[in-house]
Amino acid sequence: MNFQPHDDTEVTDQSLEISGVSKSFGRFPALKDVSLQAKDKEFLALLGPSGSGKTTLLRVLAGLEQPDAGEVRFAGEDFLALPVRRRRVGMVFQHYALFRHMTVAQNIAFGLSVRPRSERPSKSEIADRVADLLKLVQLDDLGKRFPAQLSGGQRQRVALARALAIEPRMLLLDEPFGALDAQVRRELRRWLRDLHDRAGVTTVFVTHDQEEALDLADRVAIMRDGELIQLGTPNEVYENPADPFVYDFLGAACRMPGVVEGGRLTVAGWESKAPKTAPQGPVEVFFRPDEVAFGPIDGPGLAAEVRAVAQRGPDVRIECVIEGEIFELEAHGPTLPNGVAPGLPLRVKPLRPRVYPLATA
Amino acid sequence: MSDQILPNPSVGGAVARRRLPRWVEPSILPGFPLAMGITLAYLGLIVILPLTALAIRPLELGLSGIWQALTEDRVAAALKLSFGLSAIAALVNAPLGLLLAWTLTRYEFPGRRILDALVDLPFALPTAVAGIALTTIYAPNGPLGELFAKVGIKTAYSPLGIFIALLFIGLPFVVRAIQPVLQDIDREVEEAAQTLGANSLQRAVFVVLPAIAPSLISGVSLAFARAVGEYGSVVFIAGNMPMKTEIAPLLIVIKLEQYDYAGAAAVGLAMVGISFGALIVINAVQIFLAGRGRR
Amino acid sequence: MTAAANVSTSSKARLPGLAILLVLASVAVMGVLVLFPLFIVFKEAFAKGLPTYLAAIREPDALAAIRLTLLVAAIAVPLNAVFGVAAAWCIAKFEFRGKSFLLTLIDLPFSISPVVSGLVWVLLFGAQGWFGTWLIEHDVKIIFATTGLVLATILVTFPFVARELIPLMQDQGSDEEAAALTLGAGGFTTFWKITIPNIKWALLYGVLLCNARAMGEFGAVSVVSGHIRGLTTTLPLHVEVLYNDYDFVGAFAAASLLASLGLVTLVLKTALEWRHSGELSASRRH
Numbered sequence: 001m002n003f004q005p006h007d008d009t010e011v012t013d014q015s016l017e018i019s020g021v022s023k024s025f026g027r028f029p030a031l032k033d034v035s036l037q038a039k040d041k042e043f044l045a046l047l048g049p050s051g052s053g054k055t056t057l058l059r060v061l062a063g064l065e066q067p068d069a070g071e072v073r074f075a076g077e078d079f080l081a082l083p084v085r086r087r088r089v090g091m092v093f094q095h096y097a098l099f100r101h102m103t104v105a106q107n108i109a110f111g112l113s114v115r116p117r118s119e120r121p122s123k124s125e126i127a128d129r130v131a132d133l134l135k136l137v138q139l140d141d142l143g144k145r146f147p148a149q150l151s152g153g154q155r156q157r158v159a160l161a162r163a164l165a166i167e168p169r170m171l172l173l174d175e176p177f178g179a180l181d182a183q184v185r186r187e188l189r190r191w192l193r194d195l196h197d198r199a200g201v202t203t204v205f206v207t208h209d210q211e212e213a214l215d216l217a218d219r220v221a222i223m224r225d226g227e228l229i230q231l232g233t234p235n236e237v238y239e240n241p242a243d244p245f246v247y248d249f250l251g252a253a254c255r256m257p258g259v260v261e262g263g264r265l266t267v268a269g270w271e272s273k274a275p276k277t278a279p280q281g282p283v284e285v286f287f288r289p290d291e292v293a294f295g296p297i298d299g300p301g302l303a304a305e306v307r308a309v310a311q312r313g314p315d316v317r318i319e320c321v322i323e324g325e326i327f328e329l330e331a332h333g334p335t336l337p338n339g340v341a342p343g344l345p346l347r348v349k350p351l352r353p354r355v356y357p358l359a360t361a
Numbered sequence: 362m363s364d365q366i367l368p369n370p371s372v373g374g375a376v377a378r379r380r381l382p383r384w385v386e387p388s389i390l391p392g393f394p395l396a397m398g399i400t401l402a403y404l405g406l407i408v409i410l411p412l413t414a415l416a417i418r419p420l421e422l423g424l425s426g427i428w429q430a431l432t433e434d435r436v437a438a439a440l441k442l443s444f445g446l447s448a449i450a451a452l453v454n455a456p457l458g459l460l461l462a463w464t465l466t467r468y469e470f471p472g473r474r475i476l477d478a479l480v481d482l483p484f485a486l487p488t489a490v491a492g493i494a495l496t497t498i499y500a501p502n503g504p505l506g507e508l509f510a511k512v513g514i515k516t517a518y519s520p521l522g523i524f525i526a527l528l529f530i531g532l533p534f535v536v537r538a539i540q541p542v543l544q545d546i547d548r549e550v551e552e553a554a555q556t557l558g559a560n561s562l563q564r565a566v567f568v569v570l571p572a573i574a575p576s577l578i579s580g581v582s583l584a585f586a587r588a589v590g591e592y593g594s595v596v597f598i599a600g601n602m603p604m605k606t607e608i609a610p611l612l613i614v615i616k617l618e619q620y621d622y623a624g625a626a627a628v629g630l631a632m633v634g635i636s637f638g639a640l641i642v643i644n645a646v647q648i649f650l651a652g653r654g655r656r
Numbered sequence: 657m658t659a660a661a662n663v664s665t666s667s668k669a670r671l672p673g674l675a676i677l678l679v680l681a682s683v684a685v686m687g688v689l690v691l692f693p694l695f696i697v698f699k700e701a702f703a704k705g706l707p708t709y710l711a712a713i714r715e716p717d718a719l720a721a722i723r724l725t726l727l728v729a730a731i732a733v734p735l736n737a738v739f740g741v742a743a744a745w746c747i748a749k750f751e752f753r754g755k756s757f758l759l760t761l762i763d764l765p766f767s768i769s770p771v772v773s774g775l776v777w778v779l780l781f782g783a784q785g786w787f788g789t790w791l792i793e794h795d796v797k798i799i800f801a802t803t804g805l806v807l808a809t810i811l812v813t814f815p816f817v818a819r820e821l822i823p824l825m826q827d828q829g830s831d832e833e834a835a836a837l838t839l840g841a842g843g844f845t846t847f848w849k850i851t852i853p854n855i856k857w858a859l860l861y862g863v864l865l866c867n868a869r870a871m872g873e874f875g876a877v878s879v880v881s882g883h884i885r886g887l888t889t890t891l892p893l894h895v896e897v898l899y900n901d902y903d904f905v906g907a908f909a910a911a912s913l914l915a916s917l918g919l920v921t922l923v924l925k926t927a928l929e930w931r932h933s934g935e936l937s938a939s940r941r942h
Contacts, residue, residue: 062838063389063837063838064389064834064837064838065389066387084389084837084838085837085838085840085841085842086840087838088840089838090838091835091838093831093834093835095831097831097832097834097835098832098835099832099835099836099849099850099853100832100854101853101854102853110836110839110841110849111839111840111841114836114839114840114841114842114845114849115840162835162839163838163839166839166840384752384753384754385750385751385752386750386751386752388749388750388751388830389834389837390749390750390830390833390834390837390843391842391843391844391846391847392745392843392844392847393745393746393750395742396741396742396743396745396746397742397746399738399739399742399743400739400742400743400746400758403735403739403742403743403814404758404761404762407807407810407811407814408761408764408765408811409761410780411776411777411779411780411811412764412776414776414779414780414785414786415772415775415776415779418779457685460678460681460682460685461682461685461686463678464678464679464681464682465682467675468675468678468679470679476682476683476686478922478923478926479686479690479691479922480686480690481922481925482690482691482694482918482919482922483690485868485918485919485921485922485925486693486694486872486914486915486918487871487872487873487874487892487911487914487915487917487918488770488872488873488874488875488892489872489874489892489893489895489896489911489914490697490872490892490895490911490914490915490918491693492874493697493895493899493907493908493911494693494694494696494697494700494911495693497696497700497904498692498693498696504692504696505688505692525689528689529689529690529693532689532690583766586766586767587766589769590767590768590769590770590771590772590875591769591875592769592770592771592874592875592878593770593874593875593878593892597896597899609769610769610770610771610772610875611771613769613771613772613775613879614771614878614879617775617778617782617879620783620784622778622779622782622784622785625775625778626775626779629769629771629772629775629776632768632769632772633767633768633772636767636768637767640767
């Protein structure tokens with residue numbers, strides 16, 4: 001593997017296929033019949049709240065857990081038949097798991113130095129590889145330091161270099177930026193994506209941060225309670241969330257009960273043409289607080305009364321009461337939309353509402 | 362430890378699985394069978410086998426025989442002496458240990474580090490060495506023994522001598538039990554008490570003491586357990602007069618020399634039993650105290 | 657050192673009188689109770705001058721006692737270390753039923769008298785023990801021989817290494833080992849290159865304590881020894897034999913060697929606590 005932009009004519013297939021994987025810990029079902037595929041050299045994000053099973057799935061891929069049922073095929077091979085040591089999977093742990101008694105250079109070289117004699121590169125080759133990787137992760141002069149002497153962001157980069165050193169067929173990252181502060185997270189995010197593109201390796205990335213997942217991934221797999229809820233490109237899942245949970249998880253959501261009958265959607269007294277894909281009967285209508293238009297009281301839209309208005313940085317927060325409930329809506333830009341002032345009644349028209357069947361649970 | 366490829370009926374292909382016994386949670390870490398094997402073999406040979414012998418041997422005498430052996434005057438006196446003096450020494454070690462732990466954690470003075478290290482000396486010093494040293498000091502013609510004799514108090518070769526020896530060996534247990542807790546006491550809680558008007562004595566009694574009570578009890582019970590079984594430090598200074606200054610461990614040695622294995626085992630078993638009983642009671646008290654704190 | 661950092665400046669300023677009183681009282685207690693006996697050992701050992709001291713130490717029975725003590729420790733301590741590592745590996749890295757029972761077993765020697773720890777071997781291997789007749793028939797000597805001394809010492813000292821390692825390894829978790837496995841290391845390589853370096857100071861600390869106790873053990877070995885001078889007396893037993901014979905200089909000379917061992921152990925132990933506190937179990941950090 002080289003770190004130049006990868007050649008599209010390369011033949012190595014790194015596609016991942018997970019079928020029907022289930023895993024329980026005692027009575028707790030961590031994974032329930034999960035099936036998904038990652039394309040060759042894709043950057044796939046496993047996104048979900050804690051307890052969704054995403055880390056368990058990652059550990060199954062690494063070989064750190066054995067599923068109770070299901071198949072995993074990587075590049076056509078039966079992956080589960082391989083023990084951890086032979087999968088050649090690079091794993092980056094949430095808390096880095098750097099070997100505290102080894103220098104940075106020794107950490108990175110570890111995967112190479114434990115290879116059986118016949119496959120092991122010479123000492124100078126290993127040293128060269130370590131130097132290349134240190135340059136790649138921009139830690140050139142820190143080879144002789146110990147993990148305790150590094151910052152969180154630096155440690156994470158060492159963990160990544162260590163995983164890359166073994167030329168992994170697949171890269172697995174378990175909430176790698178979880179323990180870092182916001183600024184460092186953002187920087188490392190871009191850098192990680194860039195690294196992935198250059199290295200050309202299939203990557204599976206676990207996170208609970210939807211912004212991160214939507215920003216980085218080629219495709220996002222949203223999980224909840226051990227099940228795969230939706231799989232698609234960031235755009236697909238954001239524009240067409242499969243259910244209210246996904247909608248709510250991916251961004252701020254306003255929801256209102258309504259009814260769809262004969263092609264018409266009625267919500268909060270406002271009748272409009274129902275979206276083509278809307279289900280019939282009692283529904284829940286979702287919209288984003290910043291995807292609304294404010295109009296005069298005699299026009300279309302939900303009847304609302306403005307309670308308070310506040311400038312918050314680049315946006316304006318508009319607190320409205322609709323059908324007795326308070327909604328915090330947003331308008332982008334430094335000025336208030338026309339006709340919006342505290343105490344004023346007006347109409348709020350969701351620009352892109354999504355309609356889901358009303359949950360009976 | 363090699364990985365076994367076993368056919369897994371619920372899965373299409375083969376699954377690489379470590380074979381761990383059913384009572385262990387699955388893990389990819391290696392070495393459990395080997396490590397557990399060593400552990401169990403060692404414990405079985407070194408602990409379980411000998412203790413089984415201890416438990417079974419007295420049965421030779423039959424239950425009534427055991428009772429007789431234990432309530433015989435000499436044995437009863439020795440047991441009372443050992444347990445009684447151990448309890449008193451452990452309890453006296455409480456304020457002493459508290460004094461030392463407090464001074465070491467709260468004040469800065471030259472030589473503090475050395476004093477801190479020396480607290481472990483009774484623990485690091487071989488018991489026979491402590492035994493003969495203490496005897497020399499408190500013998501009637503010894504430096505401190507002389508002083509006491511002038512006032513008419515007999516130290517060596519009396520229960521008081523035993524008590525002093527038990528005090529010596531129990532001290533580190535109490536100090537080391539409370540020290541970490543004293544160090545970690547949330548300063549803010551004390552400061553809050555201060556702002557509410559408590560003076561230092563009130564703070565010590567109402568804030569610090571309850572916080573260290575569980576570890577103080579733990580340290581005292583450790584000192585007690587150690588004192589009950591102590592032999593080397595005590596057997597020289599005790600005088601070893603039956604019914605008066607004979608400690609239970611010595612009685613075991615004497616019975617062995619008389620080939621009264623069953624009798625010796627009975628006394629040993631009684632000592633183990635009473636110690637365990639005491640520890641269970643102490644544990645219960647600790648849990649009770651800890652529970653109160655949670656309400 | 658964290659203790660120094662924790663000292664409240666306000667308590668120093670507020671009641672200087674009380675502080676001085678407490679410090680003096682502490683020093684007095686330690687001085688009389690702990691330091692004085694230590695001092696007496698060396699005073700009595702050298703009471704008749706250096707030549708007598710050296711003669712006492714070089715005396716054949718004393719030398720034999722020293723050799724026997726070293727031999728017993730040389731066998732018991734490494735065995736206990738292996739056990740300690742094995743037990744800590746099981747307990748810290750795996751979940752299984754019966755763990756707390758195992759831990760209770762490991763703590764057992766601390767709650768039974770050393771005399772009982774020697775008694776149990778006599779019950780097994782003594783002339784009237786369970787295996788007594790078998791041993792006599794096969795001319796195997798355990799009680800009143802080195803093997804008995806080793807067994808008694810092992811029973812008394814085996815918890816030391818395990819108790820140092822278990823909390824530390826539990827604290828450290830298994831992430832590093834898991835990482836090593838994903839990088840392709842085998843089981844033994846992982847253990848040797850990752851686990852052992854992470855516990856080496858705690859292991860040393862445990863071995864140090866185990867050794868001090870093994871060499872200084874008196875009660876347990878007294879029961880199994882037979883007190884045969886020059887043959888089955890370890891150094892602590894030699895002290896007893898000489899003392900009971902009123903050879904005080906001899907007894908204290910031997911005792912001074914043991915006291916020095918105790919002091920060296922203290923010094924090394926404290927050094928480890930100060931310089932490697934991060935790598936010892938939490939209760940050892942000052």
